[in-house]
Amino acid sequence: MNPRRKKRLTVAITLILSVGSAIGFILYALQQNIDLFYTPSEIVNGKNETGIKPSIGQRLRIGGMVKENSVKRSDDSLDVEFVLVDVGPEVTIKYNGILPDLFREGQGIVAQGVLTGPYTIEAFEVLAKHDEEYMPPEVAEALKGIKHVKPQYGKTASESSSGESNTLGGSN
Numbered sequence: 001m002n003p004r005r006k007k008r009l010t011v012a013i014t015l016i017l018s019v020g021s022a023i024g025f026i027l028y029a030l031q032q033n034i035d036l037f038y039t040p041s042e043i044v045n046g047k048n049e050t051g052i053k054p055s056i057g058q059r060l061r062i063g064g065m066v067k068e069n070s071v072k073r074s075d076d077s078l079d080v081e082f083v084l085v086d087v088g089p090e091v092t093i094k095y096n097g098i099l100p101d102l103f104r105e106g107q108g109i110v111a112q113g114v115l116t117g118p119y120t121i122e123a124f125e126v127l128a129k130h131d132e133e134y135m136p137p138e139v140a141e142a143l144k145g146i147k148h149v150k151p152q153y154g155k156t157a158s159e160s161s162s163g164e165s166n167t168l169g170g171s172n
Helices: 003-033 040-046 137-142 157-171
Strands: 035-039 059-066 080-083 090-096 106-118 120-128
Touching: 035 040, 035 137, 040 059, 040 090, 059 090, 059 137
Parallel strands: 035 059, 090 120
Antiparallel strands: 059 080, 059 106, 080 090, 106 120
């Protein structure tokens, strides 16, 4: 091989290795920032299409309904623990911070966090839906068949039913 071809080959191999390394670093960095969406059933049983379960330590997003009477708040810190459900198994979410104003039991939420155990997620962000009718499409698809509970802002069930009767009585 003449020296000119040898020099071109060295430059070409160096260029290919440099571009390959750069692409590898970019893909590695992107992989650490990807949060796949799961439902509680998919975390326990695996995805429907592939059957692949998330591994412990994996970052993910989870969506479901907050189970009634499952919210436990710490008295001396901002630690909150609650259970998230869909049509099947339950997953416990642990969160340290202020929950959104629209967070309530029986509501659909999406939490971002890290899977710390087979049924436990340490969340770093909890998102509640922004109005009564909106639900993220992924959550709505995953929760087909579950009854949605509308929040009652500051009224008990007896107050809201008496208010409806007054309204109906006034229109007659």
